[in-house]
Amino acid sequence: MSTSSEILKIEHLSWSIPDGAEVIRDLDLSLQSGKLIAVTGPNGGGKTSLAKLIAGLAQPSSGRILLNGADITALDITQRARLGIAFAFQQPVRFKGLTVRDLLELAAGGRLTDGELCALLGKVGLCANEYIHREMNASLSGGEAKRIEIATVLARSAQLSIFDEPEAGIDLWSFTRLVETFQELRRNQRGTLLIISHQERILSIADEIIVLADGKVRTMGPRETVLPSLLNDEHAALCPLEKEGV
């Protein structure tokens, strides 16, 4: 059993949108390595904004982000990706001209055998034979593109993988497979997983749950203590969870 250490530290982080409204407000956070951490909370609470700030897609107005103790606040998304941060968008990105194989090989950093591609796509409930030569264009359905994007993050085997609402737009069977994949990664301690989700099934497999509301951490703690309070009536209005289906 490995002892976990701090992989990400966030100090006094704030971020404002162009009209001046503060979306992330003086937020402090510490994430331990090898854990599955779920981030939940009401719509508009700042979850995606926080993920973008961590991935380097947005620059904070103030505060610091440290990865393994090193200040990465000034680094852009490419530099942070090189250091081991991978981000799967809420809305998948399409890349005209690139095939699914190209994209997964780019993510993995080298050639992949058909068997490896099959294993990766199988983790998100896709059959490789039908997909590896498909172009990442509009001919893919929203759910297919979303699952391929998730597979690219899995292919990266990053130190810190961030998934923004992986449940959004994918069918129940693929979602079940994905939840199993997250559990496998957690069991094998393959990096740290930060998963933004409204799904009780994701929250139920988390080591830690963060509830974000109004740009601040409302609650953070082990699943065993946070989830019961999220499921009771007192918190239902603050953070309605999706219990069935996707």
Ligand SMILES: Nc1ncnc2c1ncn2[C@@H]1O[C@H](COP(=O)(O)OP(=O)(O)OP(=O)(O)O)[C@@H](O)[C@H]1O
């Ligand atoms: N680029 C932007 N321009 C203007 N407003 C923005 C921008 N990005 C985020 N916001 C606003 O900031 C707030 C937080 O948005 P964010 O997407 O981070 O919330 P969220 O917690 O991820 O919500 P959801 O659960 O609906 O995905 C929202 O009110 C949103 O409208």
